[in-house]
Amino acid sequence: MIPAAPIATQHAPVQPRWQQSWRDAVRDPRELLALLGLGQVAMGISDAAAAQFPLRVPRGFVARMRRGDPADPLLRQVLPLDEELRPVPGFSLDAVGDGAAKAADGVIRKYRGRALLVSTGSCAVHCRYCFRRHFPYAEETAAAAGWRGAIDLIGADASIEEVILSGGDPWSLATAKLAELTDALAAVPHLKRLRIHTRLPVVLPERIDRALLDWVAHLPWPVTVVLHANHAAEFDASVDAALAQLRAAGLTLLNQAVLLAGVNDSVDALAALSERGFEAGVLPYYLHQLDRVQGAAHFEVSDDDARRLHAGLAARLSGYLVPKLVREVAGDSGKRPL
Numbered sequence: 001m002i003p004a005a006p007i008a009t010q011h012a013p014v015q016p017r018w019q020q021s022w023r024d025a026v027r028d029p030r031e032l033l034a035l036l037g038l039g040q041v042a043m044g045i046s047d048a049a050a051a052q053f054p055l056r057v058p059r060g061f062v063a064r065m066r067r068g069d070p071a072d073p074l075l076r077q078v079l080p081l082d083e084e085l086r087p088v089p090g091f092s093l094d095a096v097g098d099g100a101a102k103a104a105d106g107v108i109r110k111y112r113g114r115a116l117l118v119s120t121g122s123c124a125v126h127c128r129y130c131f132r133r134h135f136p137y138a139e140e141t142a143a144a145a146g147w148r149g150a151i152d153l154i155g156a157d158a159s160i161e162e163v164i165l166s167g168g169d170p171w172s173l174a175t176a177k178l179a180e181l182t183d184a185l186a187a188v189p190h191l192k193r194l195r196i197h198t199r200l201p202v203v204l205p206e207r208i209d210r211a212l213l214d215w216v217a218h219l220p221w222p223v224t225v226v227l228h229a230n231h232a233a234e235f236d237a238s239v240d241a242a243l244a245q246l247r248a249a250g251l252t253l254l255n256q257a258v259l260l261a262g263v264n265d266s267v268d269a270l271a272a273l274s275e276r277g278f279e280a281g282v283l284p285y286y287l288h289q290l291d292r293v294q295g296a297a298h299f300e301v302s303d304d305d306a307r308r309l310h311a312g313l314a315a316r317l318s319g320y321l322v323p324k325l326v327r328e329v330a331g332d333s334g335k336r337p338l
C-alpha cells in the first residue's frame with residue numbers, strides 16, 4: 001500500500017492497515033453463515049455460547065472457507081455451537097493448571113529455563129477449543145502491568161534462558177508495545193532465546209508489516225515463531241508471503257496444531273497440514289491432545305485414536321514432517337508425550 005503522504009510529514013498517527021482488518025472481523029454468527037452461503041442452515045448456532053466467548057474471525061480467514069459446506073474445517077474451529085454448553089465431566093475451567101503456576105502478573109513458570117508471558121488477552125480469531133477461553137485475562141496480562149512484573153522477574157532469575165511470548169496473541173499488541181518489552185529484556189544477560197507463539201501470520205497475515213519486520217530484525221536473540229494452524233486450508237498466498245518475510249528476517253518457523261475432531265482427525269488431513277506448512281517454510285512442532293476445557297468436549301479425539309493417527313503419519317511422512325504428539329498435564333515438567 002502506498003501511504004497518502006510520506007510518513008515523516010504525517011501528523012496524526014496513522015492506523016496500521018492490520019488494525020483496520022482486525023476491527024473489521026466478522027463477529028455475528030449469522031453474518032458468517034450468510035457469507036458462506038449457509039444462511040438457510042441453522043447448524044446449531046448458540047447465542048449463549050457466543051455470549052460466553054464471542055465469535056471473532058478475520059474476513060481473510062473466512063475467504064479460505066469452502067462456500068456451502070457446513071462441515072468446513074475452518075468454520076468448525078470458530079462457530080459457536082449448542083454443543084459447547086453441554087456439561088461434560090472432566091472438562092474444567094483451568095484445564096492446564098495455569099492458575100497454580102502463575103509467578104507474577106502475566107508470567108507462567110512451569111518448565112525449566114523458560115518463562116511464558118501471557119502478553120495480552122486479545123486474539124484476532126476466537127478458537128472454540130481454546131483452553132484460555134475462561135482465563136481471567138483482564139487483570140493478569142503482562143502488558144497490562146506495563147511489563148514491569150515480567151521484566152523484574154526475568155531479570156532476577158538467572159535460570160531463565162528463554163522468554164516465550166504467548167497470550168492471547170502477542171502480535172495483537174502494537175509493535176511499539178512489544179519493543180518496550182524487548183528493549184528492557186535486551187539488558188538481561190542470561191537471556192539466550194526469544195520465542196513467539198502466534199496465530200496471527202495465519203489468520204491475519206497483514207500483521208506482518210514493515211514495522212513488525214523492522215522490530216524482529218533488530219532483536220538481539222535468535223527468534224523462533226511457533227505458529228498455530230490446524231488444517232492445510234488455513235494457508236493461502238497471503239500467508240505464504242507473510243511467512244516468507246519472516247523467514248527472510250532470519251526467524252525459525254514452527255507450527256503447533258491441536259488434534260480436533262471434525263477438523264484434522266485423519267491421517268490425510270494431518271499429512272496435508274505438515275506438507276503444506278513445509279511448502280511455506282514451516283516445520284511441525286507439536287500436535288496437541290485437546291486441553292479438557294469446558295465447552296470443547298465435542299472436539300476431543302480419544303488417546304487411542306490419536307496414537308493411531310500419529311503412527312499413520314509417521315508411516316507416511318519424512319521424520320521431520322511428523323510433529324510430536326503431546327498432552328499438557330498440570331504439574332508436569334514439560335509437555336507429556338502420548
Ligand SMILES: *Cc1c(COP(=O)(O)O)cnc(C)c1O
Nearest residue numbers: 108109110111114116164334335
Ligand atoms: C508449553 C509451555 C511452554 C513451552 O514448552 P516447550 O515444550 O518448550 O514448547 C513453556 N511454558 C508454559 C507455561 C507452557 O505451557
Ligand code: SF4
Nearest residue numbers: 123126127130168199
Ligand atoms: S489464537 Fe490461540 S490463544 Fe487465541 S483463541 Fe485461538 S487458540 Fe486461543
